[in-house]
Amino acid sequence: MMKFEITAPQITFEDITVSNIEDNSGIFIGKNYQLYWRSTIKRNNLGFGKVLGNENKLSNNTHLVLNDD
Known part of the structure; x- marks a missing residue:
């Protein structure tokens, strides 16, 4: 039986820009x-x-929001 060694992947980012954060x-x-x-x-x-x-x-201005929940 052959055994394989599993290693974690290596990911490198030179730069990450987050321009917008939304729900989830x-x-x-x-x-x-x-x-x-x-x-x-x-x-x-x-x-x-x-x-x-x-x-x-x-x-x-007058604004009304009716929200049942």
């Missing part, structure tokens, strides 16, 4: 165990949404 994201270093990994995070409720850019002006 992860960056893992070292010994990790994510078997059956799951996320039950509820997303935000935005009554108006997001305002992006420069020199935006919002005034006299």
Whole structure:
């Protein structure tokens, strides 16, 4: 019977850039165990949404979010 030696893979990154983290994201270093990994995070409720850019002006706004859960 032949025996094989199993070695851990060697992965080297010169640079890692993370530009966005969302729900159920992860960056893992070292010994990790994510078997059956799951996320039950509820997303935000935005009554108006997001305002992006420069020199935006919002005034006299009323927003209502009705959320049963």
